[in-house]
Amino acid sequence: MLLDYDRMGWLKIALLGFTALVAGFLLLPVVFIVLLSFGSSHWLAFPPPGWTLKWYQELFADPAWLDAALTSARIATMTAILSVVIGLLASFALVRGRFAGREILRGVLLTPMVLPVVVFAIAIYAFFLRLGLGGTTIGFVIAHTVLALPFAIIPIATALEGFDKSIEDAAIVCGASPLEARLRITLPSIRIGIFSAAIFSFLASWDEVVVAIFMASPSLQTLPVKIWGSLRSDLSPVIAAASSLLVGLTLALMVVTALLQRKVRT
Amino acid sequence: MTQPFLSIRNLRKAFGSITAVHDVTLEIPKGEFLTFLGPSGSGKSTTLYAIAGFQDPSSGDVELEGKSLLAVPSHQRNIGMVFQRYTLFPHLTVAENVAFPLRVRRRPEAEVKKKVADMLALVRLESFAARLPGALSGGQQQRVALARALAYDPPILLMDEPLSALDKKLREEIQGEIRRIHRETGVTILYVTHDQEEALHLSDRIALFRDGRVEQTGSGEDLYLRPATDFVAGFIGNSNFLAAEHLDTKDGTATIRLADGSVVSGVRANGTFGKGQKAKLMIRPEAFGMERSPASAELNVEIVDVAFYGERRRIVARTSGGEGVDIRPTSAAMQSQDLAPCSRQVFFDPTAAFLFPA
Amino acid sequence: MSVETRQSLPTFRMPAGFNGLLPALVLIVLFFVVPVMALLLRSVTEPEPGLQNYAALLGDGTYARVFFNTFLVASVVTIVTILVAFPVAWMLAIMPSALASIVFGVIILSMWTNLLTRTYAWMVLLQRTGVINRTLMAAGISDQPLPLINNLTGITIGMVYIMLPFMILPLVGTLRAIDPMTLRAAALCGASPFQAFRRILLPLSLPGIAAGGLMVFVMSLGYFVTPALLGGTSNMMLAEMIAQMIQSLLNWGLGSAAAFILLVVTMALYALQLRLVGARRMSGGA
Numbered sequence: 001m002l003l004d005y006d007r008m009g010w011l012k013i014a015l016l017g018f019t020a021l022v023a024g025f026l027l028l029p030v031v032f033i034v035l036l037s038f039g040s041s042h043w044l045a046f047p048p049p050g051w052t053l054k055w056y057q058e059l060f061a062d063p064a065w066l067d068a069a070l071t072s073a074r075i076a077t078m079t080a081i082l083s084v085v086i087g088l089l090a091s092f093a094l095v096r097g098r099f100a101g102r103e104i105l106r107g108v109l110l111t112p113m114v115l116p117v118v119v120f121a122i123a124i125y126a127f128f129l130r131l132g133l134g135g136t137t138i139g140f141v142i143a144h145t146v147l148a149l150p151f152a153i154i155p156i157a158t159a160l161e162g163f164d165k166s167i168e169d170a171a172i173v174c175g176a177s178p179l180e181a182r183l184r185i186t187l188p189s190i191r192i193g194i195f196s197a198a199i200f201s202f203l204a205s206w207d208e209v210v211v212a213i214f215m216a217s218p219s220l221q222t223l224p225v226k227i228w229g230s231l232r233s234d235l236s237p238v239i240a241a242a243s244s245l246l247v248g249l250t251l252a253l254m255v256v257t258a259l260l261q262r263k264v265r266t
Numbered sequence: 267m268t269q270p271f272l273s274i275r276n277l278r279k280a281f282g283s284i285t286a287v288h289d290v291t292l293e294i295p296k297g298e299f300l301t302f303l304g305p306s307g308s309g310k311s312t313t314l315y316a317i318a319g320f321q322d323p324s325s326g327d328v329e330l331e332g333k334s335l336l337a338v339p340s341h342q343r344n345i346g347m348v349f350q351r352y353t354l355f356p357h358l359t360v361a362e363n364v365a366f367p368l369r370v371r372r373r374p375e376a377e378v379k380k381k382v383a384d385m386l387a388l389v390r391l392e393s394f395a396a397r398l399p400g401a402l403s404g405g406q407q408q409r410v411a412l413a414r415a416l417a418y419d420p421p422i423l424l425m426d427e428p429l430s431a432l433d434k435k436l437r438e439e440i441q442g443e444i445r446r447i448h449r450e451t452g453v454t455i456l457y458v459t460h461d462q463e464e465a466l467h468l469s470d471r472i473a474l475f476r477d478g479r480v481e482q483t484g485s486g487e488d489l490y491l492r493p494a495t496d497f498v499a500g501f502i503g504n505s506n507f508l509a510a511e512h513l514d515t516k517d518g519t520a521t522i523r524l525a526d527g528s529v530v531s532g533v534r535a536n537g538t539f540g541k542g543q544k545a546k547l548m549i550r551p552e553a554f555g556m557e558r559s560p561a562s563a564e565l566n567v568e569i570v571d572v573a574f575y576g577e578r579r580r581i582v583a584r585t586s587g588g589e590g591v592d593i594r595p596t597s598a599a600m601q602s603q604d605l606a607p608c609s610r611q612v613f614f615d616p617t618a619a620f621l622f623p624a
Numbered sequence: 625m626s627v628e629t630r631q632s633l634p635t636f637r638m639p640a641g642f643n644g645l646l647p648a649l650v651l652i653v654l655f656f657v658v659p660v661m662a663l664l665l666r667s668v669t670e671p672e673p674g675l676q677n678y679a680a681l682l683g684d685g686t687y688a689r690v691f692f693n694t695f696l697v698a699s700v701v702t703i704v705t706i707l708v709a710f711p712v713a714w715m716l717a718i719m720p721s722a723l724a725s726i727v728f729g730v731i732i733l734s735m736w737t738n739l740l741t742r743t744y745a746w747m748v749l750l751q752r753t754g755v756i757n758r759t760l761m762a763a764g765i766s767d768q769p770l771p772l773i774n775n776l777t778g779i780t781i782g783m784v785y786i787m788l789p790f791m792i793l794p795l796v797g798t799l800r801a802i803d804p805m806t807l808r809a810a811a812l813c814g815a816s817p818f819q820a821f822r823r824i825l826l827p828l829s830l831p832g833i834a835a836g837g838l839m840v841f842v843m844s845l846g847y848f849v850t851p852a853l854l855g856g857t858s859n860m861m862l863a864e865m866i867a868q869m870i871q872s873l874l875n876w877g878l879g880s881a882a883a884f885i886l887l888v889v890t891m892a893l894y895a896l897q898l899r900l901v902g903a904r905r906m907s908g909g910a
Contacts, residue, residue, distance in 0.1 A: 001820070019727065341811045
């Protein structure tokens with residue numbers, strides 16, 4: 001009866017209470033940071049003595065923050081596009097292909113996800129120093145694409161596995177060319193997977209700290225590097241303002257994802 | 267009837283606005299094999315779950331030897347149960363599964379060993395003791411489930427459609443096992459099924475459920491030969507229903523007029539009918555014969571099709587009013603050439619025909 | 625479908641099943657495998673050829689402390705994460721879907737929020753003058769600020785926070801795959817709720833706990849950002865040490881050797897995890 005929600009009595013109350021506590025724990029930093037960003041205390045007193053927008057004004061007044069945000073957005077967008085395209089091609093091969101060592105190759109492509117980022121960060125840092133790619137946009141995009149690729153392949157391959165190939169074959173029998181059948185039938189059918197891949201690989205780059213810390217140069221800083229640098233000097237409420245905007249972005253992405261999924265279901 | 271062992275009193279169970287069980291009252295003597303038979307959604311499983319303690323009834327009571335079970339949590343009810351799906355513990359071996367109820371009762375290890383051996387012998391799976399459930403066939407898994415449910419000598423064994431996931435041959439084989447085990451152990455069994463053949467084959471008594479109520483309780487023969495309602499007649503065995511008009515009733519036997527105008531006397535009336543009241547006449551397919559006998563009534567039909575079923579033939583026929591009639595005389599009773607599509611008379615014993623309200 | 629169409633289908637396939645993998649493989653080999661191998665090479669060639677870097681790392685008490693710390697933190701984080709995640713996953717597996725989707729929403733929000741943002745929030749929350757210490761003192765639970773940051777407590781809170789979603793989400797899947805009827809059967813067999821939990825529910829969720837726990841452990845071993853910001857100097861973990869060796873000390877030989885040790889341990893545990901998940905898949909099919 002331990003899996004009968006309606007028959008668990010006091011145990012259910014206790015477990016639900018615990019779940020609520022954990023949900024509160026998960027929500028606490030996110031909510032806290034947003035409240036703090038509107039607080040007037042420079043020393044982050046909570047509850048704040050008053051409410052203000054001055055941290056946001058300070059944030060927008062400092063071109064370094066905007067610069068870092070734009071750099072991050074540019075790199076993350078390029079990473080997402082590259083990861084989705086490469087991931088799409090790879091997923092078709094991994095799901096549909098019938099060649100020896102397919103499972104091993106899948107494992108190899110997913111390895112960057114499990115390898116500690118620090119190891120990859122110093123490896124690629126050293127490598128790019130030699131190639132002269134350190135501190136360049138292209139260097140960032142390449143390194144982030146390596147890290148983001150698993151997050152693109154997993155949702156696309158999963159969607160593709162759930163897609164009945166005979167539908168694509170039917171389109172071909174109807175006279176579509178194989179490429180046309182893929183573009184017009186298969187891709188639209190797995191669009192949720194592709195969309196998830198885009199979001200995940202965008203976030204993988206946008207949030208990436210470790211490689212960025214090693215690769216960044218004074219002239220090319222991503223947002224996480226900028227936050228990292230500020231964090232190490234002081235805990236200024238400007239970081240809270242920047243962080244709140246990031247939370248806003250996350251919420252927006254979640255809402256878009258939820259709406260898209262609902263649209264697909266109905 | 268012996269002193270009631272298990273009683274179900276005015277049991278009612280509502281889920282929100284839907285009432286699954288309206289009002290069920292049953293008395294079950296010790297050692298009986300009682301089957302809850304009925305279509306899905308008739309409340310038979312809900313009643314069983316209330317006995318098991320998986321659901322609290324909205325009102326009513328379940329008593330074992332005069333004591334209410336309702337306040338007793340499932341794990342203290344000491345009831346055995348075999349489920350529709352295989353609910354063996356997948357991480358335990360067959361022997362450990364059977365030992366489980368004994369181990370949680372902290373019985374001494376020597377007793378557990380002996381009991382497990384006895385139980386596996388009872389279901390004839392001694393050589394499978396060390397296997398995991400996943401390595402067993404469906405039928406074997408249900409036999410292990412039976413051994414597990416009986417290992418702690420529960421006074422009552424509940425079985426919730428235990429054979430529905432098995433194929434026909436296996437089902438018949440395990441039905442035999444269940445009958446044997448009931449005989450050997452004397453355990454009181456409450457058995458839920460929607461399969462009337464299974465119910466007739468296994469049970470001492472059948473409670474026929476319909477829409478959350480017990481429509482009729484009795485032996486298989488009672489239900490088959492003396493159905494209380496047209497629903498019982500329709501659910502147990504095969505039956506033909508012909509539209510009829512009631513003319514007169516005397517001493518429980520009625521005279522009626524069928525749609526084609528023919529008048530039949532001596533059919534059994536279930537309930538009271540007014541003169542001219544619309545009714546329906548139920549006749550079992552095997553109650554029909556092709557030869558006239560002194561007491562028989564006749565029916566004009568057109569024969570549409572004939573099929574050979576081994577010991578019986580099945581004749582698909584139609585009355586002049588267009589009502590389908592299913593006729594199953596024994597094969598020996600006629601030659602097949604007699605049955606070429608044609609119009610002819612068939613005969614039935616009016617005392618084997620029942621009149622129900624329309 | 626007729627035999628004829630079935631035979632003609634292979635010609636409809638993309639030119640070759642393998643070609644699509646080429647861009648991904650080129651990327652991974654050129655910018656992942658080669659750099660990592662070059663790093664390995666550096667660990668045995670700098671400052672001079674030989675294994676002296678590994679000897680130094682494994683023979684020195686200071687480094688041994690870092691290794692010990694890394695395993696300690698990863699173990700504590702894993703155990704706490706499992707203990708916190710299990711009840712939540714249990715409820716999520718059986719609660720009404722409207723309620724569950726709210727909890728899932730909270731989990732996703734926390735998971736998708738920028739890592740530095742979350743860590744920053746904990747830095748502010750846990751500091752000496754932070755909300756948590758003030759609340760504890762106001763409530764009279766303690767009369768002076770507790771050291772919650774720059775120590776094991778700080779790392780554990782911050783890391784458990786980050787790892788919880790990775791434990792909860794797969795565990796919900798494991799628990800949902802268990803037939804509730806099995807637990808009903810256990811109850812009717814006479815098992816008290818505690819016995820049913822210990823003998824049935826827990827063993828049946830063990831594969832999920834083991835797989836998820838191993839994943840959390842592996843991820844914690846190599847974590848850099850959160851320990852660096854919430855931990856103290858006495859709790860330095862391997863990833864931070866590697867970063868320091870390269871960035872501040874410019875000791876590439878030692879740093880690469882330490883990185884390679886981290887890589888080998890991680891990959892070995894990852895292989896173990898794959899075997900566990902594979903085994904679960906097989907038993908789940910029955």
